[in-house]
Each structure stands twice: as structure tokens, then as C-alpha cells.
Amino acid sequence: MKKFAILLLLTTVSLAGCKKLLDVNDDPNNPIDVQVSLILPPAELAISDYLYSGNANIIMQDWMQATAPNQPNPGTWNYQVYNDSFDSDWYNAYVVCMNNLYQIKLKAATTGNTNYGGISKILMAYSLAFTTDLWGDIPYSQSFNGTTLLTPVYDSQEDIYKTIQSLLDDAITDINKNYSVLPGTDDYYYSGNMDKWKRLAYTLKARYYMHLTKAPGYTAATQANLALAALANGMMADTDDLKMTYAGGGGSENPWNLTFGPVTTKVLNETFVENLRSANDPRLTKMVAPATSTGLYTGRRIGSDVGVLDTYSLGGDYYGGASASTYLMTYTEALFIKAEATHIISGAVTAQPIFTAAVTNHMNRLGIAGTDITAYLAAKGTLTTANAIQRIIEEKSTANFLSTENFNDWRRTGFPVLTPVDGALSAIPRRAMYPETELTTNPQPQQTAKVTDRVWWDTNN
Secondary structure, eight states: OHHHHHHHHHHHHHHHTHHHHHTOOOOTTSOSOOOHHHHHHHHHHHIIIIIISSHHHHHHHHHTTSEEESSOSSSGGGTOOOGGGGHHHHHIIIIIIIHHHHHHHHHHHHHTOHHHHHHHHHHHHHHHHHHHHHHSSBOOTTOSOGGGOSSOOOBOHHHHHHHHHHHHHHHHHHHTTOOSOOOOTTOTTTTTOHHHHHHHHHHHHHHHHHHTTTSTTOOHHHHHHHHHHHHTTSOOSGGGOEEEEOOOSTTOOOHHHHHTSTTTTEEEBHHHHHHHHHTTOTTHHHHBOOOTTTOOOOOBOTTSOOOOGGGGOBOSSTTTSTTOEEEEEOHHHHHHHHHHHHHHHHOHHHHHHHHHHHHHHHHHHTTOOHHHHHHHHHHHOOOOTTTHHHHHHHHHHHHTTTOTHHHHHHHHHOOSOOOOOTTOSSSOOOSOOOOHHHHHHSOOGGGGOOTTSOOTTOOOO
16 A cells, blocks of 8 residues: 555656646756766766877877887878868867866866865866867867857967966865865776875976976976976875776777777887887886797887788787776876976986986886896986986886877977988977867967977977
């Protein structure tokens, strides 16, 4: 009888509300409002999949000669690039990533949840930096207005960098308010550990300060001092890494595992492999798989004949395993930033132990024996005024394997030294072309830029 009464009550309520329900044109499969805990997880995943591991970064890794397609020329790898080569990257950066982060920020401000607000600002700063480093001037101040403003003007890259630092400062302020409600499993990166989020914010500040060491109107010493001050509150251990870990099952693989799979025919570049091999770097066997046909460690030279995939495969599971993590920002990188900034301010001798710690940290991650680490560092010799920046950036590029930061560091410092690939159609590119979708829907003067043109902060000769 009780079950019948409940059923009758539900039926009555249902019938009473029927007219009201029929009057509403809301699609239940397309909700008009979503709570922040449901927006954050896909936004974090998208940053890993589409920014850190997406199309633009795959192209950059070819330009940096870390990877190569097992295909003949021409293509983006020998610098045949068109505006529509980057359409998906612009869409993913603005629509999939930053628009959702902006919505989190608005909703967090409405509810007063400063933890979600802080996270959204940190990830917005990361996404903005990725986007402006690719294209230079980009829209932001007039963006995210829905259909009320479909043609936002482009802000200068210098203003975008000021916005990035402001977002990170605001995020730190938000986190310091110690709001009682924390994210949980919806935060794929840190599971709501706001101390780690705050340390990430300070470390990102240091990264972006160092991007401007040669920017017009900025000095290396000022930027290095700012970076060191930020790092004093930054990452303290590997457990502070900003990373996305994948389950590894079908549909849940690390995106680099798919990129290096047989369907995509992506392989390791001869330049990258030879740099490890010629330096007797013990990481060679951890990062490169030997050819099954010869047992040798080799890589593909862009422009050469198409080879056998297993000749140039990614070795080990740390970077390319199906359940491996993507490393968007690491404690290792923080140590290299500190080494470079310390060299700028205090010289090579003072930077040496920090540099040693950075190299050691990365080798420890890969399981290199202590004796091999010691032997490698001894063979490399000590830092000097003449070689410090080159040594630091070269080692950083190995430790930051597959990171977008290697393209930024190369433009900023000229290291590692690269020459154009065989069959190059131009000098090595220094930026992405503005996407075709922007040219047709939001024409701006900046869109005439070529891939060999420099973004504002790129003044290294």
C-alpha cells in the first residue's frame, strides 16, 4: 500500500507539472547550466590532450627535430605550413579550453568558491601563454562575450604577458583565502591539494618571467630576479609536478602513445637520438628503442627515404606508455629555470650545483644508476661563463622532452643549435600562422605574419 501511495503521489506531481514542463524548451541533453565540478575535469583533460599533446606541439617537435614523420617531404615537418594547419589548435585553445575556464571563473566568483576560481585562473594563464607563444598578439580582453562580440581585437603580446602574471597573482590571492570547499576527484591534476596549486602558480610565474629575458624593454637580470623570487615559493619535489595520468585502456591512452603508434607513423628524429648517443647519455636506452633489425639506436632524418617504424621508436614507458603521464610542468623544469636565473644573477659557479641537481633529478626519474649519473656529469665538465646558457638549455631540452617549452627556449636562446632539415622550404619557423578560420571571420592586421616572423619577445639573433 505504501508503494502504491508513493507512486500515486509521484504521478500526481508529474501530471500537475506536465503543462509547465511542456511549456519549457530546454533540451535535457544540453543543459544551460553546469556546476564547476563537472566543467573542470574535461577542461584539464583538454589542456593535456589538445594543448600540451595536440597538433601544434606535434608540429613544434618536428621543427625542434625531436620527432619526425615517417613520411616523405613535403609537409609541415619541412616547413610547408598553411593557415589552416592550425585551425584546430585555435579552436581547442579558445573554445574547448579557455572558454570553459572562463565559465569556471565566473561561476566560482558567484558562489565565492575561491579554490575553483584560483584553479581556473592558473589554467587560464597556462592556456594563454601557450596560445600567445604560438601566435604573438591574440584576443583576450574582448573575448568570451558570447554572441555579443564575435570580432574581438587582438591584444599585444606584451599586454597578454601582463595578464598572465596578473591571473597568477589573483589565483594565489584566491587560494590564500582558504575557502572550506575543495575540489576532489574532479581535479585530475592535484585532487584539490591547494598548496600544490599555489606552488604551481609561483613556478609558472618564474617560467613566464624567463620568457621575457630578451623582450624589448626588459632585462635578463630583472626577469631572473623575479623568477628566483617566485621559485622561492614554487615546486619543492617531483610530487608537485603538473601532470595528467592516463588509465591506459582503449580510449584512455596517453596521447603521445597514440602519436607514436603505427597509424600515425610518428618516430624519433635523428638529431635527437644522435645528440644522446654522441654524448654517451645514459638516458638513450630509456628514451629510445633500438631497431629490431640492427639493434642500433638511430632516428629518422627528415627528408630521407621512408624507413621502418621500429628503427626509430620511442623507448620505455615513462613518456610513451599507454598509461604514462603527460608532464605539463615539472619540478625538474623548475630546477633548470633556477639554474639559468642563478647564472644570470650570480654566475656559473653558483649555478653549478643547481644545474647538477636538475640533471640528476631527470635521470632519477628514468631510473638511471647513480654511478652513471656521476660519470655523465663529470664528462660534461663544469659550467663556465662561456658555456653555461648552452649547457643549461641543452640539458633542459632533454629533460623537457616533448614539451612546448623547448620551442620557446630555442627561440629565446638559440639552443640547442639546429640547422634546417633536408628539403626545407624556409628557415626554421619561429611561430604558427594565424588560422584560416580567423582570417575569414575576424580579420586583423596581425594575420599577415609568416612562420619565419618573430613574436614580440623573440629577439634572439
